[in-house]
Amino acid sequence: MTAPFLTAHCLTVARPGLFATIQDLGRFGHQELGMPVAGALDPIALRLANALVGNPQGTAGVEVALLGPALRVEAESVRVAAVGPMALSLEREGQAPTPLAANRTHRLRRGDLLVLGAVTGASVAYLAVAGGLAFEPFLGSLSTYVRAGVGPLGGKPLGQGARLPLVLGDAPEGAEVELPEPPDYATGPLRVVLGPQEDRFTEEAVETFLSSGFRVGKEADRMGLRLEGPALAHRGSADIPSDGLVTGSIQVPGSGQPILLLNDHQTAGGYAKIATVISADLPRAGRLRPGDALSFRAVTVEEAEAIRRRQEQALAGMIRRIRAVRPAGGIDLDALYTENLVSGVVDIVNGNADIPDLL
Amino acid sequence: MDAIRFTTVGDTAFNVEFGEGIDRPTNARVMALHARLKAARPPGLVETVPTFRSLMVVYDPLATGRRDMQAAVEAELSGLGTAAGTGALWRLPVCYDGELGPDLEEVSAALGLTAGALAERHAAGEYFVYMLGFMPGFGYMGDLAPELERPRRTEPRVRVPAGSVAMAGRLTTVYPWESPGGWHLIGRCPVPLYDATRPSPVLLAAGDRVRFEPVDRARFDALAAEAASGRFDPESLRAAP
Numbered sequence: 001m002t003a004p005f006l007t008a009h010c011l012t013v014a015r016p017g018l019f020a021t022i023q024d025l026g027r028f029g030h031q032e033l034g035m036p037v038a039g040a041l042d043p044i045a046l047r048l049a050n051a052l053v054g055n056p057q058g059t060a061g062v063e064v065a066l067l068g069p070a071l072r073v074e075a076e077s078v079r080v081a082a083v084g085p086m087a088l089s090l091e092r093e094g095q096a097p098t099p100l101a102a103n104r105t106h107r108l109r110r111g112d113l114l115v116l117g118a119v120t121g122a123s124v125a126y127l128a129v130a131g132g133l134a135f136e137p138f139l140g141s142l143s144t145y146v147r148a149g150v151g152p153l154g155g156k157p158l159g160q161g162a163r164l165p166l167v168l169g170d171a172p173e174g175a176e177v178e179l180p181e182p183p184d185y186a187t188g189p190l191r192v193v194l195g196p197q198e199d200r201f202t203e204e205a206v207e208t209f210l211s212s213g214f215r216v217g218k219e220a221d222r223m224g225l226r227l228e229g230p231a232l233a234h235r236g237s238a239d240i241p242s243d244g245l246v247t248g249s250i251q252v253p254g255s256g257q258p259i260l261l262l263n264d265h266q267t268a269g270g271y272a273k274i275a276t277v278i279s280a281d282l283p284r285a286g287r288l289r290p291g292d293a294l295s296f297r298a299v300t301v302e303e304a305e306a307i308r309r310r311q312e313q314a315l316a317g318m319i320r321r322i323r324a325v326r327p328a329g330g331i332d333l334d335a336l337y338t339e340n341l342v343s344g345v346v347d348i349v350n351g352n353a354d355i356p357d358l359l
Numbered sequence: 360m361d362a363i364r365f366t367t368v369g370d371t372a373f374n375v376e377f378g379e380g381i382d383r384p385t386n387a388r389v390m391a392l393h394a395r396l397k398a399a400r401p402p403g404l405v406e407t408v409p410t411f412r413s414l415m416v417v418y419d420p421l422a423t424g425r426r427d428m429q430a431a432v433e434a435e436l437s438g439l440g441t442a443a444g445t446g447a448l449w450r451l452p453v454c455y456d457g458e459l460g461p462d463l464e465e466v467s468a469a470l471g472l473t474a475g476a477l478a479e480r481h482a483a484g485e486y487f488v489y490m491l492g493f494m495p496g497f498g499y500m501g502d503l504a505p506e507l508e509r510p511r512r513t514e515p516r517v518r519v520p521a522g523s524v525a526m527a528g529r530l531t532t533v534y535p536w537e538s539p540g541g542w543h544l545i546g547r548c549p550v551p552l553y554d555a556t557r558p559s560p561v562l563l564a565a566g567d568r569v570r571f572e573p574v575d576r577a578r579f580d581a582l583a584a585e586a587a588s589g590r591f592d593p594e595s596l597r598a599a600p
Binding site for chain 2: 028029030031032033034035036138139147148149150192193194195196197241242243244246248249266267268269273276277278279301302304305308309312
């Protein structure tokens with residue numbers, strides 16, 4: 001007898017790529033067990049991909065690092081959207097491979113091969129599937145934490161032959177939609193709030209941290225980024241009684257070289273932490289790759305909260321402006337009527353300040 | 360009693376610090392606040408993470424803010440006692456053995472003890488689970504008798520086998536996973552402390568107590584085989600209250 005799971009609609013991994021995992025917005029609520037949060041390194045890209053295909057924003061999708069997998073459609077049809085700097089193409093029987101655009105939806109048919117290519121310009125990109133993936137959540141989440149084998153597919157990256165079961169076996173017909181513009185990630189220093197142990201560093205070290213350039217070293221993965229730059233001196237020992245960590249914590253071991261912790265960070269750690277990247281800048285931090293340059297600027301908690309609220313408004317505005325894909329060369333009447341024609345600063349129709357560079 | 364201190368963890372969390380050291384009275388206050396906030400669930404609270412001497416309060420900055428969340432926590436601090444020792448008592452089998460615990464000889468020698476005497480003293484203690492961290496289910500347990508204190512290994516191992524029973528400083532643990540590690544390995548526990556098929560995959564909780572029961576190699580192998588076949592019931596490790 002064939003297990004029902006094996007006959008369900010799915011995407012099957014025809015070629016695994018290098019490191020693709022299933023991620024949602026993280027497994028919160030179990031850090032007291034030592035269970036890391038994990039989740040999407042760039043939550044904005046995942047949320048936008050989900051918005052395009054009509055999913056709740058926190059629906060799990062495929063996070064692709066380096067080089068994506070090739071996925072065979074084993075369902076009547078499926079609607080997908082990729083967000084992030086990733087090449088993608090469609091191989092359909094009897095047709096030459098066709099490049100597909102990111103930042104918009106595509107409806108694929110049974111037998112199609114969706115080839116997710118190289119990720120360039122950032123560490124990760126995302127694929128969302130309309131209706132979502134039909135995996136059983138573990139502790140309330142579909143995020144994958146590879147070190148402990150936690151999450152769908154045995155907590156492993158997508159492997160050859162793996163099946164991603166689909167909630168919807170046949171995507172509804174309908175117009176394809178697109179983002180009006182790709183998300184615009186701000187440049188400039190990553191903003192941090194000093195602490196929780198900035199008093200364990202010399203004044204010069206804090207000054208050096210905020211005024212110097214750093215570079216992401218070779219040791220960079222979902223757990224964290226080792227940064228190269230001037231050594232940051234502690235007052236006394238680098239060790240503290242282990243306390244809690246968050247994504248964005250910047251811990252400094254005895255070597256004085258900081259480590260920026262990302263989503264797979266352990267739940268607690270015993271090195272003094274000089275600062276924490278603000279939540280609005282975590283998607284940027286999650287996109288960093290070895291060799292990338294970065295620097296830091298301090299803000300207050302109140303400033304960080306205000307920045308995050310504005311970012312959410314900008315993201316909501318972007319999602320509201322998702323529109324039907326226009327035929328190439330057509331006149332964009334909808335945009336003429338609804339978008340601000342003066343400077344793009346204020347979206348009059350929606351009554352919201354539009355601050356695109358906050359993403 | 361030390362003054363309570365709030366330290367800032369970005370715009371999504373803060374620590375409530377009850378002291379500087381690793382000791383039971385300080386940790387009991389951490390656990391008491393953890394329990395209170397779990398019950399009170401102020402709006403916007405995501406979770407609380409208890410550690411040795413502080414509680415990290417994680418919140419959603421879009422649903423609340425630092426000022427409101429700190430006020431909610433301060434309200435719970437008034438009249439805060441210490442957590443009544445409600446944690447479970449576990450009896451974990453350990454085979455103290457030079458093959459399963461490759462640092463047993465070296466650590467005993469450094470402490471001026473025979474391997475047997477070290478095993479006996481390690482198994483004589485009742486240990487308190489101060490916190491979990493490092494890996495899912497990794498318990499930081501104390502306090503080791505002062506005469507057994509050794510600093511961590513200068514060269515951490517790249518691979519510590521799952522189940523390794525280890526000690527460093529005044530703490531002891533069982534590695535739930537194969538992982539890197541810098542503690543001294545003195546034996547091995549044959550039954551898994553992490554099992555994804557259980558409703559709560561992690562056996563130990565912060566606030567629990569642990570006693571180690573020495574088993575010989577034959578018993579170790581039998582228990583390990585039972586665990587591997589899925590027939591071992593970890594509830595059998597729970598000591599009667």
